[in-house]
Amino acid sequence: MRAAVLAHTVAGTGTRWLVLAGLLGLACAGSTVWLGLVGTPGTLSFVLALWVGGQVTQAALAGGDPVLPPEMLALLPIRHRVLAAATLLIGLREPATLVTALALGALVVRGVAAGAVLVGLLAWVLTVLLTVVLAALAGALVAPARRRGRDLATMATALGLAVVALAGGALPFLLRALDGPGPLTTAVRGLPSGWGLLAVDAGGRPAAVALPLVGLALVTLAAAAALPAALERRLAGAAAPSRPGRGSRTRRRVLPGGPTGAVVGRELRLWLRDPLRLTCLVLAALVSVGAAAVAALTSTTALLPFVGVGWTVIAAACASNLSGFDGGSTWLTRLVPGWTTPDLRGRQIAWALLVAPPAVVAGVLGVWLSGDAWAWPWVVTLTPALLAGGAAVVGLGSTVAVLPLDATGGPTPAWAVKVHLALYVTALTAAPAATPVVVGVVLGVPGLCWTGVPVAAVVGAVLVVTTSCVATRRLRSREPAS
Amino acid sequence: MSDVLALRGITKHFGDTLAVDDLDLTVAAGSILGLVGPNGAGKTTALSVAVGLLRPDRGTVTVCGTADRYRAASLVGALPAGLPLPGRLTGRELLTYLGLLRGLDAEEVASRTDELLRVLDLTHGDRTLVVDYSTGMTKKLALAAALLHNPRLLVLDEPLEAVDPVSAATIRALLVRYAAAGGAVIWSSHVMALVETLCDHVAVMDRGRLVACGTTEEVRAGRTLEESFATLVGADVDPTGLAWLGP
Numbered sequence: 001m002r003a004a005v006l007a008h009t010v011a012g013t014g015t016r017w018l019v020l021a022g023l024l025g026l027a028c029a030g031s032t033v034w035l036g037l038v039g040t041p042g043t044l045s046f047v048l049a050l051w052v053g054g055q056v057t058q059a060a061l062a063g064g065d066p067v068l069p070p071e072m073l074a075l076l077p078i079r080h081r082v083l084a085a086a087t088l089l090i091g092l093r094e095p096a097t098l099v100t101a102l103a104l105g106a107l108v109v110r111g112v113a114a115g116a117v118l119v120g121l122l123a124w125v126l127t128v129l130l131t132v133v134l135a136a137l138a139g140a141l142v143a144p145a146r147r148r149g150r151d152l153a154t155m156a157t158a159l160g161l162a163v164v165a166l167a168g169g170a171l172p173f174l175l176r177a178l179d180g181p182g183p184l185t186t187a188v189r190g191l192p193s194g195w196g197l198l199a200v201d202a203g204g205r206p207a208a209v210a211l212p213l214v215g216l217a218l219v220t221l222a223a224a225a226a227l228p229a230a231l232e233r234r235l236a237g238a239a240a241p242s243r244p245g246r247g248s249r250t251r252r253r254v255l256p257g258g259p260t261g262a263v264v265g266r267e268l269r270l271w272l273r274d275p276l277r278l279t280c281l282v283l284a285a286l287v288s289v290g291a292a293a294v295a296a297l298t299s300t301t302a303l304l305p306f307v308g309v310g311w312t313v314i315a316a317a318c319a320s321n322l323s324g325f326d327g328g329s330t331w332l333t334r335l336v337p338g339w340t341t342p343d344l345r346g347r348q349i350a351w352a353l354l355v356a357p358p359a360v361v362a363g364v365l366g367v368w369l370s371g372d373a374w375a376w377p378w379v380v381t382l383t384p385a386l387l388a389g390g391a392a393v394v395g396l397g398s399t400v401a402v403l404p405l406d407a408t409g410g411p412t413p414a415w416a417v418k419v420h421l422a423l424y425v426t427a428l429t430a431a432p433a434a435t436p437v438v439v440g441v442v443l444g445v446p447g448l449c450w451t452g453v454p455v456a457a458v459v460g461a462v463l464v465v466t467t468s469c470v471a472t473r474r475l476r477s478r479e480p481a482s
Numbered sequence: 483m484s485d486v487l488a489l490r491g492i493t494k495h496f497g498d499t500l501a502v503d504d505l506d507l508t509v510a511a512g513s514i515l516g517l518v519g520p521n522g523a524g525k526t527t528a529l530s531v532a533v534g535l536l537r538p539d540r541g542t543v544t545v546c547g548t549a550d551r552y553r554a555a556s557l558v559g560a561l562p563a564g565l566p567l568p569g570r571l572t573g574r575e576l577l578t579y580l581g582l583l584r585g586l587d588a589e590e591v592a593s594r595t596d597e598l599l600r601v602l603d604l605t606h607g608d609r610t611l612v613v614d615y616s617t618g619m620t621k622k623l624a625l626a627a628a629l630l631h632n633p634r635l636l637v638l639d640e641p642l643e644a645v646d647p648v649s650a651a652t653i654r655a656l657l658v659r660y661a662a663a664g665g666a667v668i669w670s671s672h673v674m675a676l677v678e679t680l681c682d683h684v685a686v687m688d689r690g691r692l693v694a695c696g697t698t699e700e701v702r703a704g705r706t707l708e709e710s711f712a713t714l715v716g717a718d719v720d721p722t723g724l725a726w727l728g729p
Contacts, residue, residue: 262582266571273570273611329568331535332576332627336583337555 022095029103036106037113041201042178042185044106045194051103052131052193055096057160059135060142070140070231080228080235087140087227091132101128104196111200119209123196126216130192133223140230159279162286173298192219259338263346264353267322271354276325276411280318281354284311292366305375308362309382313426315355316390320397320422321415322347324404340475344468347398348391356387377440381433381452388460389429392467393422399474432459484547486511486557486635486666487532492541494527501527503690505541509635509666509683514657516681516698517670518707520715524690525670526563526639532668533560533637546634556584559628561621563639563670569613573604573623576612577630584631591630598626601656603649617644625653636660636667642676654680674708688715 032047039047070083078086091097104127111120177184188194195212202208271277288310292303323330333339363379403415433456440448485508492505502524509515519525530536532543534551545554568576574595581591599605602622612620625641636657642650657667658680671677677684677698684701686694693714694701702710711717 257582257588259583259585262579265582266568266575266579269575270568270570326568328566331562331565332567332580333583334535335533335555335558335560336580337552339583342583 022099025096025099026102029099029105032103033106033109036109039106040179041189041197042180042182043175044110045185045188045191045197046174046178048104048106048127048197049188049191049193051100052127052134055100055131056134056138057156058096060138062139070235080232083231084136084224084227087136087231088132088224091136094132097128097132097135100131104128104131107196107200110197114200114203116200116204116209119202119213120200122213123199123216126213126220127193127196130216130220130223133220133227137223137227137230140227140234159282159286162283162290192216259336259342260345260349263342264350267347267350268353270326271350274325276405277319281315284314284318285358287314288362296370301370302372302375304370305363305366305372305379306382307366308359309379309386311362312355312359312383312386312390313423315351316386316393316426317419317422319351319390319394321403321411321418322394323398324402324415325411327404340472341468344395344398344471344475348395348464348468351394352387352391355390359383359387377437377446377449377452378434380450381437381456382430384453385430385433385456385460386426388456388464389426392429392463393426395464395471396467397422399471429459429463430456432456484511485509485544486546487637487668488542488544489528489532490542490544492528492531492538492543494524494531494536494538496527500690502531502538505687505690505692507668507685507692507695509668511634511664511666512661513683514661514667514669514681515683515685516677517668517685517687518672518674518677518711519670519687520717522689523687523715525687528687529560529637529639529668529670530562533558533562535560535562556631557634559631559633559636561624561628561636561638561641563643567612567620567624567627570611572609572611573599573615573619573626574608576623577626580627581630586631594630595626598629601652602626603646603652618646618649621645622649622653634665636665636669638667638669640670640672642671642673674706674711678702678707686711686714 032051035044035047070087101124104124107124107127108117108120111117111123114120174184178188189198192215195216198212199209202212271281288307291310292307295301295303333343360383363383367373367375367379397418401418403412403418406412433452436452436455437449440446440451487507487509489505489507492502492507493500494502505524505528507515507528517525517529527536531538531541534543534555542549543554545557548554548557571579577595577598578591581594582588586594599608602625604619604622604626612623615623621641621644625638628636628638642653645653657669661667661682669677669681681698683696684694684698684707685692686701694710698707701707
């Protein structure tokens with residue numbers, strides 16, 4: 001049954017993305033196996049922790065098996081122990097598990113190189129089992145029916161990925177820290193994902209080999225023993241009433257009335273409540289601050305003044321598909337006469353209200369912290385230029401290549417492409433305003449640099465007005481007409 | 483009485499599938515018309531065309547004599563089937579947003595929202611996000627959204643599906659009063675007994691075509707509506723199948 005559902009899903013999605021993801025996974029797994037030969041214990045433990053942790057987090061994010069969730073079997077007379085066993089068997093046959101198992105083969109390679117083949121094999125089997133059992137347990141604990149749990153898992157995963165991506169910038173430091181003994185090495189070797197490597201590297205001392213392996217087996221068994229109860233809790237709790245949410249009838253209105261004010265209110269609430277939108281904002285903050293912080297720690301403080309600029313560009317790119325995020329619920333708005341202009345303006349105003357204050361504060365703070373006074377013309381020119389350009393991208397992006405969410409409520413792979421394109425387009429909108437600054441710097445005429453500010457104001461206003469007109473026309477042209 | 487809704491020659495294809503075929507249908511002021519038909523008959527497509535969510539391949543839709551979509555949209559309250567509501571707003575926030583978007587005065591919106599939530603028994607979920615609503619609560623909130631701007635025409639696709647009996651009785655009474663005051667309702671349902679008791683007119687669709695239309699008495703033709711319906715759509719009930727079923 002699961003194979004049939006999976007086959008239909010794959011046929012519906014297209015195989016190109018899967019082949020690409022598979023090749024990428026295999027390349028990463030191959031690199032890990034190679035690391036098994038040449039990596040230091042700290043580095044290899046770190047990479048093994050990423051593999052195991054990644055699969056467990058992915059399972060938590062998906063709320064277990066999205067292809068055949070246990071809820072589909074809830075009404076059948078199947079004991080939870082049997083269901084747990086079936087979940088584990090399915091987990092073992094997962095394509096992701098096969099790729100992880102290949103990566104964990106680094107333990108076998110390490111064992112062969114160290115003359116401890118049997119220990120390497122045993123460590124490999126136990127670590128693969130641990131991964132499968134922990135992933136199943138995480139999936140059972142975060143049920144899709146529990147919206148808040150799923151929201152948190154979505155955000156945690158996205159933020160985790162951002163931290164990993166940022167860690168790429170600090171890779172030399174990370175490698176140095178993992179190269180020899182130290183707190184980071186001790187921490188990653190102390191994780192269960194590193195216990196197999198401890199046994200392989202033990203040099204054949206019986207106690208040092210046996211202890212980590214027995215520990216691995218015990219943790220795996222304990223997690224497996226907890227799985228039936230977790231599944232039972234999930235299936236029993238699926239229909240449990242949720243706690244009341246937010247919203248208060250006594251709250252004072254701070255936004256102006258009228259159609260545009262109504263859309264602004266809706267958008268502000270959605271930005272703060274929709275995990276996908278909120279994750280976009282947090283990611284924008286994390287990446288812009290993180291990139292400048294990593295650069296400041298490793299080489300230069302020159303990026304600090306541009307934290308606000310980076311934040312604005314990323315926040316605009318992430319918001320380039322807002323009507324796609326809203327999905328099918330836009331029908332309510334589309335039934336209201338004259339909805340297009342207020343909807344477009346409201347989205348742009350709400351985005352600007354959320355993005356502009358942090359952008360300005362970050363710009364001022366960045367220049368102050370770095371002491372780079374040369375950056376003032378850049379910051380004062382680029383910030384308004386990109387805010388206007390971002391508002392234009394937010395408006396136009398809602399009408400161009402609108403990408404609805406997939407069946408699970410997540411963005412489709414094509415969304416990443418749209419975001420990347422929107423990053424470049426948003427950055428380009430600041431080109432006219434940046435030109436006088438560049439010319440002023442090249443010619444050594446500071447006064448010329450400041451002429452970028454009025455250019456930013458004029459070009460920004462023109463951009464917002466023209467793109468809004470185009471977007472409104474496109475929206476109206478798609479409306480059904482009698 | 484004058485026609486509030488008039489569908490003339492509506493035809494709609496989805497690819498090679500003909501969903502609605504040359505449909506002519508009118509709903510008069512003060513009338514409640516029940517639209518019935520087997521699954522896949524084209525009811526939902528016809529109603530989606532009527533409210534402006536779908537563009538017909540051929541034919542015209544007029545509401546209170548106007549074919550202008552902008553003016554028609556302000557006269558129609560719609561409850562389509564199967565379309566989601568914005569999940570991350572509370573019921574009160576959603577109604578407030580829609581009222582203000584429609585240009586109603588803020589105080590009027592607040593007052594109508596209060597009353598709708600109370601009448602439809604949604605006040606206990608006042609602080610709950612729509613994504614956490616039950617199916618019945620979602621249906622009632624969608625109905626509240628359709629009523630909020632006091633439209634001249636209500637287009638309701640399975641409005642009582644999953645709604646509790648007390649709320650269903652309230653909604654029925656509310657619609658009867660609305661029609662008595664001159665409003666028009668077109669209502670699709672699979673519950674023949676409900677259509678028979680509530681609607682003064684009935685239209686039967688089958689495979690995209692209108693196969694019967696008239697007053698409820700005319701369509702019933704001396705039988706129950708269910709019997710007439712089965713005859714009209716050629717339903718063939720086979721009681722001899724699944725002989726193995728039974729304890």
